[in-house]
Amino acid sequence: MASPKKKLQGLVAATITPMTEHGEINLSVIGRYVDYLVEEQGVKNIFVNGTTGEGLSLSISERRQVAEEWMTKGRNKLDQIVIHVGALSLKESQELARHAAEIGADGIAVIAPFFLKPWNKDVLINFLKEVAAAAPALPFYYYHIPALTGVKIRAEELLDGIQEKIPTFQGLKFSDTDLLDFGQCVDQNREQQFAFLFGVDEQLLSALVMGATGAVGSTYNYLGKKTNQMLEAFEQKDFSSALNHQFCIQRFINFVLKLGFGVSQTKAIMTLVSGIPMGPPRPPLQRASREFIDEAKARLESLDFLSSTDLKDGNLES
């Protein structure tokens, strides 16, 4: 059975895939990006080629190149690098899983295929099992994101007996707001050493109470430091401070959600906060508007966790 060097816990940044102004992947800034996450945000785990990384909008060759660059630049600096290898084609998913193993990734994750969809738990497990088998030495995580895949099979149901089918199963990345489902995943698997990684950043504190062992999200790219303060307060049972941190984070996320928030806007905010050019998203996504950037910038400045001198708005638009 695969056993990670240590259980994946704490914050995991769902990495952005930097792109040039012409829409090509831009590997040249990934070294800087690693240093920024570690030194400025205190985030040492990453989730590559997921939703935020536009993994499903990249070619297989691009996904391999992006994964390799993160591995090369992250080696000796990051704790764990999990590569999302989900694809509509089982063959492509297996190829990416094998590649992740070859380059020394710490784990792989897979979403449910979302065009010709699995219609029940067993069908989904069979698909996941075939992918996991292509990288038998790597910890395997199921990436549950029903709002995007349209696959509504409850995670609780999926986890029931999963290690008998997928011996490398190590955990769940749960990007959904159904805390009953999440809580039951934790409760029914207390004997296992699974990682329960929550994926709705604005609700993380509730998930910690419910037993989350860590979190994967887009905002940890630039709000990692603040979220780590919340994790520390929670760890020390200082729930009042933890709640204050969560409310502060919510104020920002609530604000941008109302403006319209997704991968494009994440790229713009990360560029603004880190100064590292993330470039435009790949179509069909469209670049965040100037209005969004100005409003997000003003909101970041008005909150207490980023100083205005931290913000750089170069490279946001061509």
Ligand SMILES: CC(=O)N[C@@H]([C@@H](O)[C@H](O)[C@H](O)CO)[C@@H](O)CC(=O)C(=O)O
């Ligand atoms: C739908 C979506 O993109 N959810 C994000 C969240 O981090 C989300 O951006 C955040 O909670 C703000 O709503 C993550 O769960 C996605 C993620 O982990 C990934 O990029 O793989």
